[in-house]
Amino acid sequence: DTGVSQNPRHKITKRGQNVTFRCDPISEHNRLYWYRQTLGQGPEFLTYFQNEAQLEKSRLLSDRFSAERPKGSFSTLEIQRTEQGDSAMYLCASRPAGGGAYGYTFGSGTRLTVV
């Protein structure tokens, strides 16, 4: 168990470019979440997968944001036509089935800077 892995750790992009981030959850965790954390704020929930099904996506910030989890394993978060306001830390977390009070395991995040 190597924890939740996120790549890249840092991404600098020019405004208007598309970016994609990857998250590899803990292998036995079927639930996967994406969060955005801006400076001085707590993480903000974006979207949720149970296996390969995206069960909650209404909290994605705009139609420029999309996420996938093919085959219920790794997940990708894509931001199209990036804007300076997209600069933030993007966190991925996974959780096992069974729910309850099981806490989430977070990755180290991808820090996006849009210039």
Add this chain to the structure above:
Amino acid sequence: AQTVTQSQPEMSVQEAETVTLSCTYDTSENNYYLFWYKQPPSRQMILVIRQEAYKQQNATENRFSVNFQKAAKSFSLKISDSQLGDTAMYFCAFMRSGGGADGLTFGKGTHLIIQP
């Protein structure tokens, strides 16, 4: 919708002292879970302690304990015998019971500094 409020943006205490971080929340749910997470500088978020709302007994994990007041919707974290490694951002978080499809709702965090 749920909200979580952490009213202390920053706290600073001397090593070995006891410190309490405040958290209040607002929800119409009766069944839910509360968490405290620690986020050291440039490092990943780590679960410190969790509390099930249906349990009256306050959770304890070594030097960390909570004071859960369900009626007051308050969930404070007490750190005893504080250590330099406790320096970090601390986030209070709420999760509805029933699958967690809407994820965690976080407060804005408290920056805790432990002075040598």
